[in-house]
Amino acid sequence: MCDHSVSLIPDTLQKLFDNSSIALSLADAGQDKPLIAINTPFCNLTGYTKNEIIGRNCRFLQKNADNTIARKELREFLDNKGDLSIRKALINFKSDGTPFINLLYMSRLCDSKGNTRFILASQFEISNSYPETFAHYGIELQSTVQKITPAVAQAGIILEGSIRAIANSTSMIAQAKLTLEELKNSGPVF
């Protein structure tokens, strides 16, 4: 598969992102993983404009929050050491300084040689009123992944990760609730 078609992936995915109601982002797998595509729900969630985000590593949303353990696991995942996909709760800040808990999902997009070319991510704000919205989010994320898989396959790119894991919204809700409780119980987090 020629590299030309791989270079079209950001544009292809941007179109899919634009039709989605959940926050989505795509990073280049090289260098410091700069964001190369995001959608309006991502901007609405974070309060930043596209111009303020594209080209940057998304860690800027963490400001000086102590996400040490989650960050280590994200780095291991990005270094190809972890599972096929990852879901971690991180403390992030909106552009106006409001802190929130971001449940971050990431999956790798690899070429036929197994090299990671892009990272797909989705962000969800965990709040106290989330069970129904979270269930809806899980369905949307699953549907997005299902659409992305054939779209990138045309360029010889494989989206890693299990759709089944995303679809299991009951365990996702339980996991998120637990994470929220753990963060609350671990003292002042912000």
Ligand SMILES: Cc1cc2nc3c(=O)[nH]c(=O)nc-3n(C[C@H](O)[C@H](O)[C@H](O)COP(=O)(O)O)c2cc1C
């Ligand atoms: C596509 C993509 C989206 C990401 N989105 C977020 C995000 O919304 N919030 C966040 O805190 N980190 C996000 N990250 C993770 C950070 O960019 C970074 O990988 C993480 O903080 C671990 O690396 P570090 O310790 O070098 O910062 C994202 C990463 C990628 C590749």
